[in-house]
Amino acid sequence: MIPDRVVEVIHGPAFMAAGTCDAKLRPAHTCVIGAVVHPDKGHVTFFVPESRSEQILANLRENGKIALGVGMATHEAYQLKGVYVSSRPTDEKERAVQETYRATLFSFSHQVGYPEQIVKPYVFGFAYEPGIAITFRAGEVFLQTPGPDAGKKIA
Amino acid sequence: MGMLPDEIKPAMQGVIPAHVVTCSLDGTPNVSVISQVYYVDSDHVALSYQFFNKTTKNIRENPHAVVWLISPETFESWDLEIEYDHSETSGPVFEAMDMQIEAIASMTGMKGIFKLKAADIYRVKSARKAVGERIPLFQIKELRGAA
Numbered sequence: 001m002i003p004d005r006v007v008e009v010i011h012g013p014a015f016m017a018a019g020t021c022d023a024k025l026r027p028a029h030t031c032v033i034g035a036v037v038h039p040d041k042g043h044v045t046f047f048v049p050e051s052r053s054e055q056i057l058a059n060l061r062e063n064g065k066i067a068l069g070v071g072m073a074t075h076e077a078y079q080l081k082g083v084y085v086s087s088r089p090t091d092e093k094e095r096a097v098q099e100t101y102r103a104t105l106f107s108f109s110h111q112v113g114y115p116e117q118i119v120k121p122y123v124f125g126f127a128y129e130p131g132i133a134i135t136f137r138a139g140e141v142f143l144q145t146p147g148p149d150a151g152k153k154i155a
Numbered sequence: 156m157g158m159l160p161d162e163i164k165p166a167m168q169g170v171i172p173a174h175v176v177t178c179s180l181d182g183t184p185n186v187s188v189i190s191q192v193y194y195v196d197s198d199h200v201a202l203s204y205q206f207f208n209k210t211t212k213n214i215r216e217n218p219h220a221v222v223w224l225i226s227p228e229t230f231e232s233w234d235l236e237i238e239y240d241h242s243e244t245s246g247p248v249f250e251a252m253d254m255q256i257e258a259i260a261s262m263t264g265m266k267g268i269f270k271l272k273a274a275d276i277y278r279v280k281s282a283r284k285a286v287g288e289r290i291p292l293f294q295i296k297e298l299r300g301a302a
Binding site for chain 2: 017018019021023025026027028030050063066067068069071075077120124125126127147148151
C-alpha cells in the first residue's frame, strides 16, 4: 500500500518520470504529466505523451516492470516500483487532471523560488495531448530525497 | 565528429535537473534525478556519484543507462543512451564537477548534502532530441504575452 504522504506527492505538484527496460536490459525514460492513485492505494495510473509511449509500452509488454519517480520542487522525492497492468488513450477527465497538474506544478515551483522564466516554459512545455494512461500495481516504495537515506524502502 | 552536438551543451549546465534510468540484472528499472551531467568530450559524459544508491549498483552490474536532459534556453529535451566506462576520484573532470556541484548545492539549498564521491564516466552511444515530448516555445499559450 502506498503511504499517504506519497499519495499526496503523486497527486502533486511533483515532477515525475517513468523508467522501463527491454529484454536486453536497455532502459528507457519518459516524462510523466500527471498521475492518479486509485482508491485501493495500490494502483497508479499515470499519463505520458502518446508520441513518447511506443518504446515504454513495448518494454512493458516485454518485461512488465516499471519505476515511477516523483519529486517535489522542495527535493522531497520517492520512487515506486511495480508491475504493468494496462494502457489506453487518456480521456477528457484525465486531460483536465493534467491541465490542473501543470498549473499547480508551475505555481508551486515558482512559489518555492524557481525563476518564472525557467519554470514556466519548462512546465507548460510538456506535451500531454494526445496522451496515454498507463496503470501499474505498485509493489515497493522507496525514499529518494537526496541524502544518505535515499534508496531506503518505506513500503 | 562525436555523438554530442554543441547545441546540447546548455542542457548540461545543471539549470534544470536531469533524469537517469538504469536497469538491474533482473530487469527492474530505476529512475532518479541527477543534479549534473558533465560534458567531458563529444563522446563522453560524466555523472556525479554522491551516494551509493540503486543507480550506482545497477550501473556496476549492467552498464546501460539513459539520461534525459532539457535545455534551459530552447526547452527542448534530449535522450542520451550511455554506457558506463570507469570512475575517477581525482583529476580535472572530478575537480570541475566537484566545484559545479558545490555551486548547484548552494543555489538549491542542498549545501552539505551534495558531496561528490566520484565522477562516473560514460561513453555516449546516441544523442537524440526527444521528439514529441515538448511543445515548441512559440506554441505554449501560457507564454503568450509573457515578458
